[in-house]
Amino acid sequence: xxxxxxxxxxxxKWQEIWNEKRVYEVSEDPxxxxxxxxxxxxxPSGRIHMGHVRNYTIGDVVARYKRAMGFKVLHPIGWDAxxxxxxxxxxxxxxxPAKWTYQNIAxxxxxxxxxxxxxxxxxxxxxxxxxxxxxxxxxxxxxLERGLAYKKASVVNWCPSCxxxxxxxxxxxxxxxxxxxxxxxxxxxxxxFKITDYAEELLDWIEKxxxxxxxxxxxxxKNWIGKxxxxxxxxxxxxxxxxxxxxxxFTTRPDTVFGVTFMSLAxxxxxxxxxxxxxxxxxxxxxxxxxVRGQTGIxxxxxxxxxxxxxxxxxxxxxxxxxxxxxxxxxxxxxxxxTGVIMCVPAHDQRDFEFAKEYGxxxxxxxxxxxxxxxxxxxxxxxxxxxxxxxxxxxSGLPSEIGKEKVxxxxxxxxxxxxxINYRLRDWGISxxxxxxxxxxxxxxxxxxxVPVPDKDLPVELPLDVEFTGKGGSPLSxxxxxxxxMCPKCGRDGKRETDTMDTFVESSWxxxxxxxxxxxxxxxxxxxxxxxxxxxQYIGGIEHxxxxxxxxxxxxxxxxxxxxxxxxxxxxxxxxxxxxIKDGAKMSKSLGNIVDPDDMIAKYGADTVRIFMLFAxxxxxxxxxxxxxxxxxxxxxNRVWRLVYDSRKRIADSGKNVETxxxxxxxxQSRELLIRVxxxxxxxxxxxxxxxxxxAVAAIMELLNAVSRFEPNGCEDMVILRESVEAIxxxxxxxxxxxxxxxxxSLGHAESLVDKPWMEWDREIVGSAEMTIVIQVNGKVRxxxxxxxxxxxxxxxxxxxxxxRVKSYIAGxxxxxxxxxxxxxxxxxx
RNA sequence: GCCUGGGUGGCGGAAUAGGUAGACGCAUUGGACUUAAAAUCCAAUGGGCCGCAAGGCCCGUGCGGGUUCGAGUCCCGCCCCGGGCACCA
Numbered sequence: 001x002x003x004x005x006x007x008x009x010x011x012x013k014w015q016e017i018w019n020e021k022r023v024y025e026v027s028e029d030p031x032x033x034x035x036x037x038x039x040x041x042x043x044p045s046g047r048i049h050m051g052h053v054r055n056y057t058i059g060d061v062v063a064r065y066k067r068a069m070g071f072k073v074l075h076p077i078g079w080d081a082x083x084x085x086x087x088x089x090x091x092x093x094x095x096x097p098a099k100w101t102y103q104n105i106a107x108x109x110x111x112x113x114x115x116x117x118x119x120x121x122x123x124x125x126x127x128x129x130x131x132x133x134x135x136x137x138x139x140x141x142x143x144l145e146r147g148l149a150y151k152k153a154s155v156v157n158w159c160p161s162c163x164x165x166x167x168x169x170x171x172x173x174x175x176x177x178x179x180x181x182x183x184x185x186x187x188x189x190x191x192x193f194k195i196t197d198y199a200e201e202l203l204d205w206i207e208k209x210x211x212x213x214x215x216x217x218x219x220x221x222k223n224w225i226g227k228x229x230x231x232x233x234x235x236x237x238x239x240x241x242x243x244x245x246x247x248x249x250f251t252t253r254p255d256t257v258f259g260v261t262f263m264s265l266a267x268x269x270x271x272x273x274x275x276x277x278x279x280x281x282x283x284x285x286x287x288x289x290x291x292v293r294g295q296t297g298i299x300x301x302x303x304x305x306x307x308x309x310x311x312x313x314x315x316x317x318x319x320x321x322x323x324x325x326x327x328x329x330x331x332x333x334x335x336x337x338x339t340g341v342i343m344c345v346p347a348h349d350q351r352d353f354e355f356a357k358e359y360g361x362x363x364x365x366x367x368x369x370x371x372x373x374x375x376x377x378x379x380x381x382x383x384x385x386x387x388x389x390x391x392x393x394x395x396s397g398l399p400s401e402i403g404k405e406k407v408x409x410x411x412x413x414x415x416x417x418x419x420x421i422n423y424r425l426r427d428w429g430i431s432x433x434x435x436x437x438x439x440x441x442x443x444x445x446x447x448x449x450x451v452p453v454p455d456k457d458l459p460v461e462l463p464l465d466v467e468f469t470g471k472g473g474s475p476l477s478x479x480x481x482x483x484x485x486m487c488p489k490c491g492r493d494g495k496r497e498t499d500t501m502d503t504f505v506e507s508s509w510x511x512x513x514x515x516x517x518x519x520x521x522x523x524x525x526x527x528x529x530x531x532x533x534x535x536x537q538y539i540g541g542i543e544h545x546x547x548x549x550x551x552x553x554x555x556x557x558x559x560x561x562x563x564x565x566x567x568x569x570x571x572x573x574x575x576x577x578x579x580x581i582k583d584g585a586k587m588s589k590s591l592g593n594i595v596d597p598d599d600m601i602a603k604y605g606a607d608t609v610r611i612f613m614l615f616a617x618x619x620x621x622x623x624x625x626x627x628x629x630x631x632x633x634x635x636x637x638n639r640v641w642r643l644v645y646d647s648r649k650r651i652a653d654s655g656k657n658v659e660t661x662x663x664x665x666x667x668x669q670s671r672e673l674l675i676r677v678x679x680x681x682x683x684x685x686x687x688x689x690x691x692x693x694x695x696a697v698a699a700i701m702e703l704l705n706a707v708s709r710f711e712p713n714g715c716e717d718m719v720i721l722r723e724s725v726e727a728i729x730x731x732x733x734x735x736x737x738x739x740x741x742x743x744x745x746s747l748g749h750a751e752s753l754v755d756k757p758w759m760e761w762d763r764e765i766v767g768s769a770e771m772t773i774v775i776q777v778n779g780k781v782r783x784x785x786x787x788x789x790x791x792x793x794x795x796x797x798x799x800x801x802x803x804x805r806v807k808s809y810i811a812g813x814x815x816x817x818x819x820x821x822x823x824x825x826x827x828x829x830x
Numbered sequence: 831g832c833c834u835g836g837g838u839g840g841c842g843g844a845a846u847a848g849g850u851a852g853a854c855g856c857a858u859u860g861g862a863c864u865u866a867a868a869a870u871c872c873a874a875u876g877g878g879c880c881g882c883a884a885g886g887c888c889c890g891u892g893c894g895g896g897u898u899c900g901a902g903u904c905c906c907g908c909c910c911c912g913g914g915c916a917c918c919a
Contacts, residue, residue: 821849825849
């Protein structure tokens with residue numbers, strides 16, 4: 001009687017076996033090459049979703065495959081356990097964040113286990129555990145000592161709904177990345193990490209990560225860092241104002257400096273308020289400044305790019321030609337970039353051009369395109385391309401690209417400016433006015449000021465007896481026992497910092513902690529990190545292209561500079577998988593298009609879910625969930641199951657230890673199948689190397705189809721049948737491990753596939769396949785012919801010309817050329 | 831605007847170094863098995879045309895050109911869609 005495929009039973013059985021035998025636990029082995037495969041760890045929100053399943057399935061296939069390839073594979077998992085949802089649950093449902101978080105972890109762990117992922121669970125890391133965050137508190141202090149962490153008051157992004165500050169990276173379209181509320185600008189004190197110190201190095205390494213990281217992730221990071229090279233120039237003020245004698249501007253176009261017809265300051269610039277003092281313009285200027293400052297970021301940008309400004313009545317002098325230049329305040333100048341002052345060249349900058357048109361300011365052409373003459377009166381737009389410098393004193397006649405350099409040299413030689421590189425990147429604001437995060441280990445003392453908590457007093461533990469009112473303000477600041485503390489320096493009364501660290505700090509080093517998760521003498525064991533790190537293959541969603549991936553790169557470099565490790569980059573290779581969508585939209589509660597992984601596992605089993613995730617789409621692309629599609633995956637595994645059971649008896653009859661018969665002794669059908677088996681091994685191996693799981697599954701399906709058609713006849717055919725069936729089971733293993741293990745066992749093998757080396761394909765067998773030579777006439781396929789694999793060009797030509805169909809096409813025509821592509825085709829040109 | 835990724839049947843997708851476009855799967859249709867259904871198996875399935883048939887011809891990878899014996903793939907010029915950045919001087 002046939003035993004039917006029962007995934008529930010099989011999967012439970014094998015998960016228990018793997019678990020009991022601890023097959024996925026690894027330790028260092030210097031005699032073997034290591035491979036560290038890591039998927040981005042989950043936030044314990046409560047339940048895993050299909051995005052997790054996809055991410056972790058991909059990682060698991062890589063881990064199992066690399067293990068079979070002989071690597072020592074580190075494949076850990078943990079929990080990004082701090083964060084706002086836990087605190088919101090506390091406010092809404094009165095459950096403590098810690099309890100909520102640990103309950104979720106327990107639940108999600110069960111779900112992950114049901115999917116049969118090959119994690120070394122002994123290395124599980126939970127970031128809200130004091131034994132974890134203790135070390136980042138220590139690193140915080142080391143960073144403070146080196147000026148890499150500092151406190152400042154600044155205008156920050158404030159999310160009114162989350163009631164906390166957000167980093168620039170966490171604001172999307174002027175909205176909070178998490179709750180989508182509109183972000184406000186607020187002046188506040190907070191702690192920062194000096195990521196800008198690393199701007200250049202972060203940028204440099206982007207070049208070196210080429211071909212290892214997806215192009216678009218690198219492009220996004222490059223964009224985000226936003227380097228621009230230029231020069232700062234002092235424009236002397238006509239009269240001293242508020243102790244200032246000049247205005248310093250930043251420009252990337254010093255070649256246009258002779259075309260300056262006005263200057264513009266950001267409304268936020270300190271001089272903006274005073275430039276018009278005592279002049280008739282004063283009132284208008286103050287009104288304008290007040291109005292613009294009152295606008296939110298959105299309003300300022302969304303006003304359909306309308307350029308607005310006001311003349312201050314003040315002038316400065318262009319140091320290059322002594323011209324008197326009027327000074328404006330303009331809404332399109334931003335204080336945060338450059339010096340907050342710009343020189344305006346309407347002829348060669350589109351924004352300046354629009355502004356000049358609006359306010360009737362002169363337009364002076366100083367760059368002429370080659371073979372063309374620009375005339376300010378006819379210009380509809382600014383000319384921003386390179387050209388020849390004109391009306392530019394001693395620089396006239398130079399190509400602008402060369403002139404740019406000459407002007408900079410002149411500025412530096414005269415001492416009224418200097419070369420300057422600006423970055424768009426800002427320092428990483430890490431203060432969060434929330435409870436559920438790692439406390440910042442700082443004490444404020446009236447006498448001593450800002451005092452770091454000494455190493456011996458770490459960790460600064462998060463107190464658990466906290467009330468969650470949701471009424472605003474940091475809950476920590478209301479915990480007397482936490483706030484009141486003795487100053488570690490002088491022993492007098494001090495107050496603890498009540499801000500916690502951004503949760504992105506925890507995720508900036510968890511991949512290092514996995515190397516020695518229980519290490520208690522430091523953040524990690526240097527020797528173990530040396531063995532395991534860097535991560536050879538990192539896998540996660542594209543949504544972290546900037547945020548997490550930039551922070552982790554920065555933090556790793558900081559740890560290196562603190563002498564803790566010698567890593568330049570944490571992640572050697574990066575794979576970003578697409579989202580799982582349904583009906584064209586991301587799965588979400590509000591759209592009601594969520595498919596719960598648990599339901600699918602209960603219905604079809606984990607192997608089916610895994611196969612569908614791998615087969616439905618190439619990894620980088622979005623995967624459209626399809627109820628019919630997963631049925632197909634289930635059907636496929638059922639066919640594999642039936643094939644093994646149908647073949648089992650016949651295989652057994654063939655005897656166990658029969659060697660593969662020689663190719664020559666095989667019948668045509670067997671020969672063909674054996675060649676196919678080896679071609680499939682090659683194809684699946686190549687595909688797994690390149691993460692082309694969809695075509696790997698397809699190749700196994702094709703082999704299954706071929707074996708199903710196979711009609712064995714005689715003992716030798718049975719051996720080929722056995723080899724084919726076993727190949728299917730083994731090739732399937734990394735992707736659908738439970739069914740593979742079960743079938744492998746049922747085929748009479750005692751050893752587990754977990755420990756079995758990967759299959760190898762036989763070059764000779766693959767090479768012995770007959771080749772199909774396509775015959776084209778004038779580039780169009782007209783016929784094809786089967787040839788022996790070692791036929792030479794002449795033989796192939798012969799065969800082509802003697803083909804009946806070809807003959808009719810070339811009859812009576814002059815043959816101009818014959819092209820023979822080895823092993824592929826012949827093209828006859830007539 | 832700049833930077834990126836993409837556009838192939840009814841659908842998801844394949845074609846790895848310029849060499850048979852549409853593998854594999856889904857869906858659909860027809861057939862077998864069954865009292866029937868489900869499951870399973872077999873067959874057909876890009877479009878148009880010729881033929882009783884075996885079979886054959888033409889068109890076809892967003893659009894227009896080009897290179898080549900040969901282009902989904904390379905080059906030039908466009909169009910459309912997704913993602914990122916953006917008064918950044």
